[in-house]
Amino acid sequence: MHPFDYTRVSDTREALNAGRRGGRYIAGGTTLVDLMRETVERPGALVDISDLPLREVTVTERGGLHIGALVRMAEAAAHPKVRTLYPVISEALELSASAQLRNMATIGGNIMQRTRCTYFRDVTADCNKREPGAGCAALHGYNRTHAILGTSDHCVATHPSDVAVAFAALEATVHVLGPDGERTVPFADFLLLPGHTPHREHALRNGELITAVEIPALPRPLRSGYLKVRDRQSYEFALTSAAVALHVRGGVIREAKVAVGGVGTVPWKLPAVERHLVGERPSDALWEAAASRAADGARPLAHNRFKLELLQRTVERQLRIVGGTK
Amino acid sequence: MIAGGVTAGSALGDAQAAAEPAPTSRVALTVNGTRRTVTVDNRTSLLDLLREHFGLTGSKKGCNAGACGACTVLVDGQRVNSCLTLTVRLEGAEVTTIEGLADGDELHPLQQAFIEQDAFQCGYCTPGQIMSGVGCIKEGHTGSPEEIRESMSGNICRCGCYVKIVRAVEQTAGRK
């Protein structure tokens, strides 16, 4: 680990000042400390934001949810409003990491977590994300767990977060505070596709601080849930996953929100699947037909072709779990 | 003292690191009921503080990356991975390790249950398992063996004692 200066800030103004001077925010530290030890991350100064007042979950005026950036994963998962309004969020969180890590890690840090690609984590391997221009060892290396959607010739690493898949499905907004004040970024624009610049991963400008993630109100009743498929039953990242939310009224699907994880360079929204569902009546045949679109546009690598079918089946199964059948 | 782990790094970085003394901080925290004040290199993990500075070697270093749970301790009553916790952040914190669990000669009920259920072989994961089990019981995730297993999944046991570990947690939760 490289040496670093440390400051603990007590309000957002102090945080932004330290951030503008190049300090790196540390929340739970479960991504940052790990990557600093591997010397993948080498910040010269850490700015500890744990004392900032960003630790509340509130229901918005319209009936959505406002989740403070420093709310711990465990707290968000257990929060009664999260559980009742958006089970897909609490399920995604409960299926993430371990109880210890969920006690430490925050919502803001979670969406900012970096890929688990082993070549990215290994400073002796070629990685365009870590070192622009170095090449991508995963492209022709061992790439069983890598992405099949949103990839480029420069990077095929997945975004590993589970709850970010739920946020993508629900069309969340990220609240951000910078030197020029507040702004909001739609979740769809927050995490960036690798393209030619895989080292650019998110829409934050220098020194900007995430203050909250907001989930919009959706028509009720809303049924939602998260399914995660992985190599072991728990404490493992997703091979494939699906976040689904459905609003069914009068026996007809009026709203469908679907996104998938473990397969994309960013959490992957499935508008074609959503369009296929809206206006239809729930049935096994509908789930199957809609899910057949889940891997549209996928580009499998040498070792992850299995994800195409696994993804379709994951989506189909989760549509059936959330939507039931009649 | 520098936190362990992968030492690979650029030669330039290491040269820079050697050129200037690494920043340190003074931290006052409570460990197993005793208040301690230390000056540490900012890089020192809580795990290394406990093991290397305080001689509390019960907490184990398995992966040093959050992936095994052998280093689990309680910070302000909550189970966390001490390998991913920087000491410099712990001003005023209360830390409980496996060494602080027993009440004098009286073992903590979960320690006793691990013995009664024969819930270990080599014992390497055991301090972490027990500290995690204390957290699991406190959090109330003991409704069924399945719930315990899921809530304890952050602790790997290479000897495969999972069934008996779950029984030990179940036994202790039941007695409360």
Ligand SMILES: Cc1cc2nc3c(=O)[nH]c(=O)nc-3n(C[C@H](O)[C@H](O)[C@H](O)COP(=O)(O)OP(=O)(O)OC[C@H]3O[C@@H](n4cnc5c(N)ncnc54)[C@H](O)[C@@H]3O)c2cc1C
């Ligand atoms: C063994 C292991 C298994 C895991 N399994 C899973 C899993 O199955 N699913 C899953 O989703 N995740 C998993 N994780 C990842 C874990 O969820 C993340 O490490 C965690 O959510 C990061 O949050 P943090 O608060 O610890 O972030 P930190 O490590 O503190 O920060 C991460 C990054 O975010 C930045 N940051 C943090 N907060 C803010 C803010 N408010 N504003 C601006 N920037 C900010 C930091 O500067 C840093 O760059 C796992 C991690 C480990 C170690």
Ligand code: FES
């Ligand atoms: S040593 Fe901390 S989790 Fe493995």
Ligand code: FES
């Ligand atoms: S008892 Fe040997 S690792 Fe668990």
